[in-house]
Amino acid sequence: MPSFKLKFLAAIAATGVLALGVAACGDDSSDSGSSSSADVSGNIRIDGSSTVAPLTEAIAESFQQENPDVKVTVGTSGTGGGFEKFCAGETDANDASSAIDEEQTAMCKKGGVEWEEVQVANDALSVVVNPNNPVQCLTIDQLSSIWNADSKIKNWNEIEGLDPAFDAELTLFGPGTDSGTFEYFTEAVNGEEGNLRKDYNNVGEDDNQTVTGVSGAEGGMGYFGYSFLKENEGKIRGMEIDSGNGCVPPSAETVQDGTYTPLARPLFIYPSAEALARPEFDAFMKFYLENVNTVADQLGFVGLTDEQLEESTTKVDNLISKAGSGEEASS
Amino acid sequence: MRPQSAGNSPEISGSERSRLATAGARAVTLAQLSSQPRGDRFKGGIFLALLLFAVAIALLGLVAIIVQAAVKGAPAFGMDLITNGPSTLNPEQSGFRPALLGTLYLILGVILLVVPLGVSAAVYLEEYADRTRWWNRMIELNVQNLAGVPSIIYGILGLAFIVRGPLDLGFILAAGSMTLALLVLPTVILAAREAIRAVPPSIREGSLALGATKWQTIRRQVLPAAIPGVVTGVILAISRAIGETAPLLLVGAASFVTFAPTFFGDNGYTALPVMIFNYAARPQDEFRVLAAAGVIMMLIVLLAMNSFAIWLRNRYEQQW
Numbered sequence: 052m053p054s055f056k057l058k059f060l061a062a063i064a065a066t067g068v069l070a071l072g073v074a075a076c077g078d079d080s081s082d083s084g085s086s087s088s089a090d091v092s093g094n095i096r097i098d099g100s101s102t103v104a105p106l107t108e109a110i111a112e113s114f115q116q117e118n119p120d121v122k123v124t125v126g127t128s129g130t131g132g133g134f135e136k137f138c139a140g141e142t143d144a145n146d147a148s149s150a151i152d153e154e155q156t157a158m159c160k161k162g163g164v165e166w167e168e169v170q171v172a173n174d175a176l177s178v179v180v181n182p183n184n185p186v187q188c189l190t191i192d193q194l195s196s197i198w199n200a201d202s203k204i205k206n207w208n209e210i211e212g213l214d215p216a217f218d219a220e221l222t223l224f225g226p227g228t229d230s231g232t233f234e235y236f237t238e239a240v241n242g243e244e245g246n247l248r249k250d251y252n253n254v255g256e257d258d259n260q261t262v263t264g265v266s267g268a269e270g271g272m273g274y275f276g277y278s279f280l281k282e283n284e285g286k287i288r289g290m291e292i293d294s295g296n297g298c299v300p301p302s303a304e305t306v307q308d309g310t311y312t313p314l315a316r317p318l319f320i321y322p323s324a325e326a327l328a329r330p331e332f333d334a335f336m337k338f339y340l341e342n343v344n345t346v347a348d349q350l351g352f353v354g355l356t357d358e359q360l361e362e363s364t365t366k367v368d369n370l371i372s373k374a375g376s377g378e379e380a381s382s
Numbered sequence: 383m384r385p386q387s388a389g390n391s392p393e394i395s396g397s398e399r400s401r402l403a404t405a406g407a408r409a410v411t412l413a414q415l416s417s418q419p420r421g422d423r424f425k426g427g428i429f430l431a432l433l434l435f436a437v438a439i440a441l442l443g444l445v446a447i448i449v450q451a452a453v454k455g456a457p458a459f460g461m462d463l464i465t466n467g468p469s470t471l472n473p474e475q476s477g478f479r480p481a482l483l484g485t486l487y488l489i490l491g492v493i494l495l496v497v498p499l500g501v502s503a504a505v506y507l508e509e510y511a512d513r514t515r516w517w518n519r520m521i522e523l524n525v526q527n528l529a530g531v532p533s534i535i536y537g538i539l540g541l542a543f544i545v546r547g548p549l550d551l552g553f554i555l556a557a558g559s560m561t562l563a564l565l566v567l568p569t570v571i572l573a574a575r576e577a578i579r580a581v582p583p584s585i586r587e588g589s590l591a592l593g594a595t596k597w598q599t600i601r602r603q604v605l606p607a608a609i610p611g612v613v614t615g616v617i618l619a620i621s622r623a624i625g626e627t628a629p630l631l632l633v634g635a636a637s638f639v640t641f642a643p644t645f646f647g648d649n650g651y652t653a654l655p656v657m658i659f660n661y662a663a664r665p666q667d668e669f670r671v672l673a674a675a676g677v678i679m680m681l682i683v684l685l686a687m688n689s690f691a692i693w694l695r696n697r698y699e700q701q702w
Contacts, residue, residue, distance in 0.1 A: 094648070094649040094650070096553075096636075096649070096650060098636070101637075101660065101663065104637065104638070104660075105470055105664065107638075108468075108470040108637075108638040109470040109471050111638060111640075112469060112470055112471055112640070113471065115640055122640070122641055122649045122650070123638075123640075124636040124638060124639045124649065124650030124652075125636055125637060125638035126631075126634070126635070126636040126637060126638075126650075127631070127636075127637045127660055128631060128632075139546075141552075141553065256663050257662065257663050258663065258665070259662075259663065259665070259670070276665070278665040278666075279665040281665070282665040282666055282667065283665070346471065349471070350470070350666075351665055351666070
């Protein structure tokens with residue numbers, strides 16, 4: 052038996068060595084006009100929200116093509132789980148679908164991690180219904196009357212002021228209570244984080260189940276990030292939201308011009324000052340903001356406005372200069 | 383009944399009596415067995431149907447998963463899956479190479495850890511432990527209970543004691559292997575104990591009678607004879623470990639890694655179930671196709687490993 056194991060181990064080790072060799076042989080002469088220097092190397096470790104992860108992954112992918120000596124990994128421990136690692140100094144940056152809270156701020160302070168909140172994209176939390184539903188628009192009050200913790204509404208015809216009238220059983224779908232989407236939605240619609248009726252179909256982390264559920268039930272309703280609406284046009288329809296200034300549909304334009312309130316939300320990455328002292332991470336963050344708007348659309352995110360982009364760039368520059376003040380010589 | 387030698391007695395002889403008794407008993411038994419009332423035969427049929435139904439449900443579930451994953455994942459099948467790293471920008475060219483290697487390394491680490499530990503613990507419990515002592519009974523009870531602890535608990539344990547805390551190894555692949563090894567250790571111990579217990583006492587006694595020491599007996603006789611049972615336990619353990627996602631996420635498996643992992647490198651690793659979990663929840667259909675292809679890939683890896691283990695088991699199988 053030991054000889055088998057040894058052979059197996061040797062075979063796998065050989066595969067690994069070969070693979071590493073191949074990776075190391077890639078030439079890094081490609082210089083595609085980005086400001087990042089091509090001679091950086093090292094490891095970058097990012098964790099956090101699974102909502103933001105695709106964006107960071109896409110950036111990491113193109114960054115590694117230009118800088119093959121940098122190894123970037125992206126984890127999906129969730130916004131909260133990611134902050135726990137970030138504030139212990141175990142990761143270089145944290146993806147977050149909701150802003151850092153007081154508890155997490157205190158944790159980072161204790162861990163001696165200095166950070167900046169950098170917005171990388173926008174999202175439109177979309178309330179979706181079955182395409183056969185005649186109702187086009189809901190007010191925030193109506194939404195709240197449906198979703199709040201004390202709501203007893205079981206049918207669309209019990210919703211006050213509905214136009215046109217609609218008679219169908221109300222079936223609700225939503226993400227699990229750990230999700231940043233759940234937090235944001237409850238806060239925005241019911242005014243209090245975590246305030247939501249209990250008798251909805253909890254789909255956990257898998258928003259695709261909401262798509263299936265809502266497209267299969269005439270009176271179905273659910274909510275999730277804009278990318279799921281965009282990928283499933285025809286199966287489900289995004290509800291227009293009236294927060295007092297008329298009905299506004301969820302779309303890239305309404306998010307960017309600020310009219311899709313209160314369900315437009317910012318998505319963040321939190322880089323640490325200590326990590327920004329390393330040239331490879333410095334280059335990565337600059338590369339991130341230079342390229343984020345080109346990949347955001349493909350992945351179903353709403354890109355940053357010029358103003359937002361400028362603010363994010365300034366924040367990163369500030370943090371870099373803060374980080375660099377101690378380690379000028381090393382770069 | 384002992385036949386009586388007094389054959390010339392006037393009564394029926396002893397041997398005759400016992401012959402009659404045997405014949406009578408056989409007749410009664412045969413009558414009982416062959417004259418099944420119609421109702422009983424009907425009930426027997428229902429019972430068989432229920433058993434077949436249970437088997438069919440189990441198989442149907444498996445077939446449904448395989449067929450669904452194969453159909454959904456078919457567009458992604460190809461060498462790209464094995465040779466390419468993940469790509470978020472071009473999901474069509476995306477592959478699972480780092481995840482596949484990560485899973486193989488993880489499982490290799492699990493086997494290297496769990497076989498010596500599990501077998502040693504089983505040998506102690508079966509051959510050395512004095513079952514009249516309360517602490518040995520407590521160890522036994524705890525091993526059995528540990529087999530039922532949810533995997534996420536082992537993830538927290540791994541995070542607190544292996545990744546951080548006393549061992550402080552950081553988020554490395556070896557820490558993932560250790561956590562998974564802890565998770566499946568009870569399974570291996572229980573299987574190895576069964577295997578050791580199944581070795582007939584006559585083998586041990588024969589060995590001891592020939593002058594072998596206890597350790598020589600265990601090493602030369604008991605353990606080789608127990609290999610098939612141990613391997614069965616390892617198959618079960620691997621099958622469980624290979625699909626675990628939750629503990630791996632806790633001990634640092636990332637979802638986007640483009641390079642081959644190493645055991646102790648602190649630049650991150652990933653595994654197939656983590657990638658599948660991540661891709662399955664994406665909005666874009668291309669990623670869900672990849673998730674399905676990943677499921678098939680994981681099944682192939684699992685079947686390959688198990689076939690090897692079964693071949694190994696059959697090689698060492700022996701009849702007493």
